[in-house]
Amino acid sequence: MKNILITEFMNEDSINLLKKNFYVNYDKTMFESEEKIKKEISNCEAIIVRNKTQLQKYILDNALNLKFVGRLGVGLDNIDKEYCEKKNIHVQTATGMNADSVAEYVIGSSLYLIKNIILFDNNTKKGLWPRSSFTSNELKDKIFGLIGFGAIGKKVCKLAKNFGAKVVSYDPYINSNLENEFNLKFTTFEEVIKTSNIISIHVPLNEETKNLINSNVFNKMSKKPILINTSRGSIVNEKDLIDAYKNKNISGFALDVFGKEPVEDNFYKKIDDTFNCILTPHISGVTQESNKKISEFITNKLITFFN
Numbered sequence: 001m002k003n004i005l006i007t008e009f010m011n012e013d014s015i016n017l018l019k020k021n022f023y024v025n026y027d028k029t030m031f032e033s034e035e036k037i038k039k040e041i042s043n044c045e046a047i048i049v050r051n052k053t054q055l056q057k058y059i060l061d062n063a064l065n066l067k068f069v070g071r072l073g074v075g076l077d078n079i080d081k082e083y084c085e086k087k088n089i090h091v092q093t094a095t096g097m098n099a100d101s102v103a104e105y106v107i108g109s110s111l112y113l114i115k116n117i118i119l120f121d122n123n124t125k126k127g128l129w130p131r132s133s134f135t136s137n138e139l140k141d142k143i144f145g146l147i148g149f150g151a152i153g154k155k156v157c158k159l160a161k162n163f164g165a166k167v168v169s170y171d172p173y174i175n176s177n178l179e180n181e182f183n184l185k186f187t188t189f190e191e192v193i194k195t196s197n198i199i200s201i202h203v204p205l206n207e208e209t210k211n212l213i214n215s216n217v218f219n220k221m222s223k224k225p226i227l228i229n230t231s232r233g234s235i236v237n238e239k240d241l242i243d244a245y246k247n248k249n250i251s252g253f254a255l256d257v258f259g260k261e262p263v264e265d266n267f268y269k270k271i272d273d274t275f276n277c278i279l280t281p282h283i284s285g286v287t288q289e290s291n292k293k294i295s296e297f298i299t300n301k302l303i304t305f306f307n
């Protein structure tokens, strides 16, 4: 039987199914110790990870029998894809399996932020009655800008349209026929930035997208939009984001992902309870349902791969 290493949390039923087919070494905290991974990866044919396990060359050099990397999620910025390709190691993502989870998070945060619910809530809990302290707006008829129109962008589009928003998107790599199917407008990056009331980022982190949203871009956000980042932290320059909020270039933001995770203390020091913002610890794609779907998907792919 082949050896499977799992270094981050995975749905229990899927692990049990894997155990019927393989020797499974499951330790959901192993991602914390590169030394352990280097040792355990040496005799396994497959490894299953989320986004915390670094599968870079210096780790993969120890994986002499590795044939399959299963990624319980979408982003591949923690995996050296070129190295895997060179060594003929199949890398399998679970694209789309957590798209509902992220899309619901994006719509939920958009509603909270556009209605200033965070600030109404903070102040009401303090015993104030801030009925006229903040204004509230509707998603209906607002321009919802999507940077990236892949699995998650498409789900967000559908939900936003259900609320009566108009959707615009920038994604230079997709088929423009989707414009009719999804009833949105594909346009330039500049137009999305300039015209949107809400901007949500759904692109992979790579050399092209790193630091994509920086002070130059914030300065062009003429509608004072809400910014939502569920993709990867380094796509948005965090220092410039705080400045943009203080300078009123944006009217609120939701961050589920950060340049460094866990987030460093000095980041929080820049934010107080007068900020119209939501911060969450990289959980937008993690629900009980998505965990089950992702785990089942990767398990089935792995079983098929070795059969």
Ligand SMILES: NC(=O)c1ccc[n+]([C@@H]2O[C@H](COP(=O)([O-])OP(=O)(O)OC[C@H]3O[C@@H](n4cnc5c(N)ncnc54)[C@H](O)[C@@H]3O)[C@@H](O)[C@H]2O)c1
Residues within 6 Å of the ligand: 073, 074, 075, 076, 095, 096, 098, 099, 102, 147, 148, 149, 150, 151, 152, 153, 170, 171, 172, 173, 174, 202, 203, 204, 205, 208, 209, 230, 231, 232, 256, 257, 282, 283, 284, 285, 286
């Ligand atoms: N926070 C979370 O829990 C969580 C969960 C799932 C995914 N993610 C992140 O969200 C990202 C998007 O996920 P997805 O499932 O939609 O991926 P996807 O691969 O289906 O879609 C990504 C889209 O981005 C487009 N794109 C690539 N480079 C671009 C660029 N420079 N400008 C504009 N568009 C560009 C691609 O053409 C593609 O359509 C992932 O890469 C991952 O990093 C985060």
